[in-house]
Amino acid sequence: MDLDKVLLEGENLLQPWTVSTSRPEENRSDVVVARENLHAAVEAIKDAGWGYLTAITGLDCPAPAVAEGEPAPEGNLELLYHFCNGLAVVTLRVSLPYGDPTLPSVCDLLPYATLYERELIELFGVRIQNTPDTSRLVLPDDWPDGIYPLRKAFTGFAAPATEEKE
Amino acid sequence: MPTQEQNQKFIVPIGPQHPALKEPGHFEFTVDGEIVTAASVRLGYVHRGIEKGTEDRTWTQNVYLLERICGICSHVHVTAYVVAVEQLAKVQAPPRAEAIRTIVAELERIHSHMLWLGVAAHEGGFDSLFMYSWRDRETVMDILETISGNRVHYSANILGGVKFDIDDQKRDFILKGLEFLEERTNHYMKIVTTDETFLGRTRNIGTMTKEQAIELGAVGPTARASGVTIDIRDSAPYSAYKTFPVNVITDETGDLLARFVVRIKELLESYRLIREILDHMPEGELAARIPRRIPAGETIHRVEAPRGELFYYVKSGGGDKPERIKVRTPSLCNWSSVINFAVGHKLADMPMILAGIDPCFSCNDRLIKIRRANQSQVWTWEDLRLHGIEYYR
Amino acid sequence: MDMAVKTPSSPMQKVMDGLRAWARINSPWVIHYNSGSCNGCDIEILATLTPRYDLERFGVKLQGSPRHADVLIATGPVTRQSRERLLRIYEQMPDPKFVVAVGSCGLSGGVFHGCYNIVGSIDEVLPVSAYIPGCPPRPEAIIQGVVALLQSLKPQ
Ligand code: SF4
Numbered sequence: 001m002d003l004d005k006v007l008l009e010g011e012n013l014l015q016p017w018t019v020s021t022s023r024p025e026e027n028r029s030d031v032v033v034a035r036e037n038l039h040a041a042v043e044a045i046k047d048a049g050w051g052y053l054t055a056i057t058g059l060d061c062p063a064p065a066v067a068e069g070e071p072a073p074e075g076n077l078e079l080l081y082h083f084c085n086g087l088a089v090v091t092l093r094v095s096l097p098y099g100d101p102t103l104p105s106v107c108d109l110l111p112y113a114t115l116y117e118r119e120l121i122e123l124f125g126v127r128i129q130n131t132p133d134t135s136r137l138v139l140p141d142d143w144p145d146g147i148y149p150l151r152k153a154f155t156g157f158a159a160p161a162t163e164e165k166e
Numbered sequence: 167m168p169t170q171e172q173n174q175k176f177i178v179p180i181g182p183q184h185p186a187l188k189e190p191g192h193f194e195f196t197v198d199g200e201i202v203t204a205a206s207v208r209l210g211y212v213h214r215g216i217e218k219g220t221e222d223r224t225w226t227q228n229v230y231l232l233e234r235i236c237g238i239c240s241h242v243h244v245t246a247y248v249v250a251v252e253q254l255a256k257v258q259a260p261p262r263a264e265a266i267r268t269i270v271a272e273l274e275r276i277h278s279h280m281l282w283l284g285v286a287a288h289e290g291g292f293d294s295l296f297m298y299s300w301r302d303r304e305t306v307m308d309i310l311e312t313i314s315g316n317r318v319h320y321s322a323n324i325l326g327g328v329k330f331d332i333d334d335q336k337r338d339f340i341l342k343g344l345e346f347l348e349e350r351t352n353h354y355m356k357i358v359t360t361d362e363t364f365l366g367r368t369r370n371i372g373t374m375t376k377e378q379a380i381e382l383g384a385v386g387p388t389a390r391a392s393g394v395t396i397d398i399r400d401s402a403p404y405s406a407y408k409t410f411p412v413n414v415i416t417d418e419t420g421d422l423l424a425r426f427v428v429r430i431k432e433l434l435e436s437y438r439l440i441r442e443i444l445d446h447m448p449e450g451e452l453a454a455r456i457p458r459r460i461p462a463g464e465t466i467h468r469v470e471a472p473r474g475e476l477f478y479y480v481k482s483g484g485g486d487k488p489e490r491i492k493v494r495t496p497s498l499c500n501w502s503s504v505i506n507f508a509v510g511h512k513l514a515d516m517p518m519i520l521a522g523i524d525p526c527f528s529c530n531d532r533l534i535k536i537r538r539a540n541q542s543q544v545w546t547w548e549d550l551r552l553h554g555i556e557y558y559r
Numbered sequence: 560m561d562m563a564v565k566t567p568s569s570p571m572q573k574v575m576d577g578l579r580a581w582a583r584i585n586s587p588w589v590i591h592y593n594s595g596s597c598n599g600c601d602i603e604i605l606a607t608l609t610p611r612y613d614l615e616r617f618g619v620k621l622q623g624s625p626r627h628a629d630v631l632i633a634t635g636p637v638t639r640q641s642r643e644r645l646l647r648i649y650e651q652m653p654d655p656k657f658v659v660a661v662g663s664c665g666l667s668g669g670v671f672h673g674c675y676n677i678v679g680s681i682d683e684v685l686p687v688s689a690y691i692p693g694c695p696p697r698p699e700a701i702i703q704g705v706v707a708l709l710q711s712l713k714p715q
Contacts, residue, residue, distance in 0.1 A: 025253070025465060027402075052383060054468070055494035057479045080479070082466065087402040089466055111506060112383030115498055123217075139676075141640065149218055149675050214595055214638055215674040222673070231670050237599025237695065281602060284609075300609035307606075318599040318695050 003027055003087055010083070010090040013048050017041045028089045035094045039104045042081065042092070046109050051085030053106075056116040058124040060151045077101050077124055096126065105131035123150040202508050202516065220491040225251060225325060225460055228488065235493065237318050238281065241267075241274045242471040243493070244323040246478040249404060250467035251325055254482050257456050261406075261448035263327035268406035269340075269443055270314070270322045271469075272436040276347065277306045278472035279429045282521075283354065286426070289517040290367045295357065302350045309343045312336060327453025337444050344437045351433045358426045368422040372519040374507050375420055382503035385496050386474020388522070391428045392420035398470040410443055425522045459486050471496050583629060583655075584709045586618035590628035590652070594645045595677065596635025599695040600662035604632060607698040614702055617709070625651040630708070633685070636664045636671045637678045649685050657688040659704060662695050669694065 007029045011021055017037035022030045033041050045051070062075040074097050081092040096103060105128050107114050114133055120126045122139050125148035139149070147154060216235055220228050232247050233240045245267055252259060259267075280303040287295035307317050313336050314320035314329075322328050332340070358364060374384065379392035389396055397414045399407045415431045417424035462484035469476050474496030483489040504520060511519060593601050607614040608621055622628070625648045637645060649658070660681040663669040667680050681687055688711075691704035 024463070028466060052380070054475070055477045055479070055492065057490075057492040059481070059490055082477070082479070084402075084468065091466075110383070111381065112503060115501060116494075139640075143639070149215060154218075154675070214636065214671045215676040216671070219671065219674040234597045234599070234664075234670050234694075237597040237602055240597075240599070297610055300606065301611060304606070304609075304611045317697060318603065 006085055006088040007090065010045070010050050010085065010088065013044050013050060014041050014090070014092070016044075027087045028091065030091045030093055032093045032095075035096060035103055038081075038092065038094050039106060039109075042106045043109055045083055045090075051083045051088070051090070053110050053113060053116075054082045054084045054089075056081050056113070056120060058120050058126065058150060060124065060153075062152050074098050077126060079103065079120065079126065081106075101125060102127040102129060104129050107131055122148070124148050125151065202511055202513055217491060217493060220488055222487065224486050225458070225488065228491070229323065229325065230321070232491075232493075233319050233321065236495075238278050239274060239471045239473065239476075240319050241270050241322055242469050242476055244321075245271060245405070246467050246469045246476055247480070247491070248323045248325050249469075250465050250478050250480040251460055251482075252456065253465045253467065254460050254463050254480065255325075255456050256461075257326055257454050259327045259405075259454055260451040261409075262331075262450045263452050263454075264405040265443050265447055266328045266330075266332055266452075267323060268410070269332065269440055270310070270320060270328075271405075272440050273306055273310055273340075274320075275436050275472045276433055277303060277310065279433050280306065282429065282472075283426070286518065286521040289521040290364070292364060295354075295364075298350075299354065302347065305343045305347055309340050312339055324453060326456035327451070329452075331452060332444075332447070337447075340440065340444065344440060348434065348437050351430060351437075355427070355430050358423070358430060365423065367518060368426060370419075371422045371515050372507075372511060372522055373419070373421040374503070376418075378507055379420070379503070382506050384474075384500055384503040386471070386500070387428045387432065388425060388474065388500050388503070390414065390416045391424035393418045396475070398468050398475050402468055404467070404469060406443060410439060410446075412439060422518055422522050459484060460488075473497055474500065580712065584712050586620065587629045587705075587709060588627050589619055589621050589630045589632055589705075590625050590648065591621060591632045591634070592641075592645060592648055594633055594635050594641040594665075594681070595638035595671075596662060596664055600634035600664070603695045603698055604634065604661065604701060607701050612698040612702060614705070617702075617706060619705060625649075626653065628652050628656070630657045630659060630705070631685075632659045632661055632705075633681045634661045634665055636668045636674075637681060637684050638676050639678055640676070642678050642684060645681075645684055657708060658685050659689045659691065659708060660687045661691045661701060661704075663692060664694075666690050666692055 003026065007023070007027075011018070011029055011031065014031050014033070017033045017040060019032040019034060021032075024030060031041075042053075057080040059078040059080065060075070061078055077096045077098065079094045079096065081094070083090045083092070094103065101124075103126060105113075105117060107117060108130070114131065117128050117131045118133060121128055121131070125146075216231065219231060223231055229244055229248065233244045235243050249259075280299050284296040284299040284303070287293070287299065310320055311317045313332055314322055322330065358368075374382075374388075374392045376393040378384075379389045379394045384392065384394070385396065393416050395401075395414055395416055397412065398404075399412045400414045403411070413435055415428050415435060417428050460482045462482050464479065464481040467478045467480070469478075476496055477492075477494040479490070479492040480488060481490040508516065508519060591601070591604055606612060614621075625631075629652075631649060631652060633645065649656070658681065660666055664671060665681045668677055671677050678684065682690075689704050689708040691700055693700055696704070
C-alpha cells in the first residue's frame with residue numbers, strides 16, 4: 001500500500017481544521033489543531049473510517065526558565081491523539097495552557113477512549129468535559145487531590161505519604 | 167456462596183487470593199438476576215509509576231525497567247522500546263539481531279498463549295487441561311532458558327541489537343522442542359473443538375461481532391476472533407517480520423470458542439515462523455553501536471504483543487535520559503472493550519469472558535469492580551468462578 | 560511464631576503442641592498476594608504448582624482465603640494502593656503466621672525503587688520470615704525457600 005497516499009488522505013480529511021502539518025518521519029504526520037476543533041476533527045476521521053485511535057499521549061511542556069524579574073510565561077500541556085492506519089500514523093496535537101486545561105471528550109464518538117481520558121484526568125490534570133466516567137483509575141484512593149504525577153513539576157514525595165499510619 | 171437476590175451489589179474486590187488470576191483485579195458488575203446490566207473497572211493496585219520512573223533513568227537503565235512492566239510479555243515491551251530508540255538515533259540493528267529478536271518474540275507468544283490456555287481452562291473448571299498445558303509450557307520455558315539464561319526476563323535486547331546468539335546447538339534444541347509442542351497443540355485443538363463439556367462453556371458465549379469489536383477498540387487475538395484483521399506484524403511489519411511475513415489468523419464467530427481456536431492456531435503459526443527464520447538465519451553482527459545521548463526528537467513504535475497491539479511513544483530531549491515515554495498496553499484496550507460488551511451476558515459467564523481477553527493487570531496496573539443496584543454484598547473472584555462452574559453443572 | 564520456644568505446661572499440652580507443629584509442617588496452607596509485581600514472580604509461583612515442580616507433594620496447598628492460611632507468599636514491590644490490602648490480608652490470617660517475600664522487588668523494591676507509587680519492599684510493611692531472591696526466582700528456588708521455612712519450624 002502506498003504509505004504516502006494514506007497519509008495524504010488523512011491530512012486531507014483534517015484540512016478544514018489544520019493549523020499546521022509536518023512529517024517528522026516517513027510514516028508519520030503531525031497535525032496541529034485548535035482545541036475547539038478537536039471534536040470535529042476526530043469526527044471527520046471516524047466518519048471516513050480512517051484507521052483507529054491507538055492512544056492519547058499527554059505531554060507536559062513547562063515554560064523555559066527566564067531571567068530574574070521577567071514575567072514567567074505560562075507552560076502548556078500537549079495532548080497527542082494518535083490515529084493508526086496500517087503503517088501510517090496521524091497525530092492530532094492539541095495544546096492547552098496550564099491555566100485552563102479543558103477539552104471536550106471524544107467518548108461519544110469513540111467509546112473506548114474513556115480509559116484513556118480517565119488516565120489523562122488523573123495523571124496530567126486535564127479537565128475533560130462530558131466524559132462519561134471520571135472516577136479514579138490508576139492512582140491510589142488516598143492520593144492527594146491536585147497532584148498530577150506526570151507533570152514535570154512533580155518530582156516525588158519527600159517521604160512516603162503513608163508512613164505514619166503503621 | 168451468597169444468595170442472589172435482585173438488586174444486589176456484588177463486589178469482586180480482589181483477585182489476589184485467586185491462584186490462577188495472579189493479579190489483583192477489582193471489577194464492579196451491576197446485575198439484574200443473573201444478567202449483567204453494567205460493568206466498570208478500577209485499576210491501580212499494581213500501578214507503580216513506571217512512565218514517570220523512565221524519566222529519571224538513562225536510556226540503558228530503562229531497558230531493564232521497561233522489561234519489568236510485565237513478566238509475561240517482557241520481551242515485546244523492550245523490543246518496542248529499543249526499536250523506537252534506534253529510530254531516534256538513526257541506528258539500524260543488524261539483520262541477525264532482528265531475526266533473534268523475532269524468534270524470542272515468537273517463543274514468548276507461545277509461552278504466553280499456553281499460559282493463557284491453562285488459566286482460561288481453569289476459570290471454566292477444566293483443571294486437567296490447565297495442568298497439561300502448563301506441563302507442556304515448561305518445554306518452551308526450557309528453550310527460553312537455554313538460549314537466554316533466564317526463564318522469565320530474558321534480557322535479549324540491548325540498544326542496537328541483541329545480547330546472545332543462537333548457534334547450531336541451540337537451534338537443534340529449539341527445533342526438537344517445537345516438534346513436541348506442535349504435537350501437543352494439535353491435541354489441544356482437538357479437545358477444544360470436540361469436547362462437549364468444553365463446548366458447552368465456550369460456544370456462542372460472550373459473542374462479540376465484528377462491528378462491536380471495531381467500535382469498542384478491541385485488539386489482538388480478541389479482535390481477530392471476531393474477524394477483525396488487525397495484526398501489527400502484518401499491517402505494519404517491523405524487524406524480521408518484513409522478510410518473514412506472518413499469516414494473520416482470524417475467525418468469524420467471535421465467541422469464546424473462537425478466541426480459543428485463534429490462539430491455538432497462532433501457536434501453530436508461531437512454530438512455522440520460528441522454523442522458517444531458523445532455516446534462513448542471516449549471518450552477521452549481533453549489535454550495532456549506539457550513542458549514549460540520543461538525538462532530540464520523538465517517535466512511535468508499535469509491535470504485536472501476545473495480547474495485541476502495543477504502542478510506544480518515545481520523546482528525547484537530546485540528553486542521556488528520555489523526556490517522555492508513553493506506553494499503551496493491549497490489555498487496556500481490551501478492558502475498555504470488555505466493560506462495554508459484558509453487559510447483557512450472564513454473571514456465570516464472567517470468569518470465562520474476562521479470562522477470554524487474557525487480561526494482564528500489571529501491564530496496565532489496573533483494577534476492576536462489579537456492582538448491583540442498592541444492596542451490597544462481597545464476592546471474591548473464587549466465588550464468582552465457582553458460581554460459573556455450578557451454574558453449568 | 561514462638562511455638563518452638565514455648566515451654567509446655569502439661570504432658571497433654573506437649574503432645575498437642577507437637578501434633579500441631581507436625582500438622583503445620585506437613586500441610587501448610589499458602590495464600591499468594593501480588594502487591595504490585597510484574598507477574599514474572601507470580602507465573603513462577605503458579606509454575607511450582609504444576610506437574611513439573613508440584614509443590615503439593617510437600618503438602619503445600621495454595622488456596623483463596625487468608626483465614627485458612629499459614630503462609631503468605633507476597634510478590635512485588637508494595638504500591639500505595641495495595642499496601643492496605645496487604646496489611647488486611649495479614650491481619651486476617653490466624654496465628655502463627657509467616658510471610659515469604661519472593662523476588663528482588665519484594666526484597667528491596669527492585670527496579671521499581673524510587674517510582675512514585677511504590678511504598679517500598681515487603682518487609683517495610685510486614686515481618687518477613689523468608690526471602691527468596693531472583694528476578695524472578697526459579698521455581699526450584701521458591702520450593703527451596705518454602706521448604707527451608709518449614710524446616711525452621713520443627714521443634715528442636
Ligand atoms: S522480582 Fe522481577 S519477576 Fe519478580 S516481580 Fe519483580 S521484576 Fe517481576
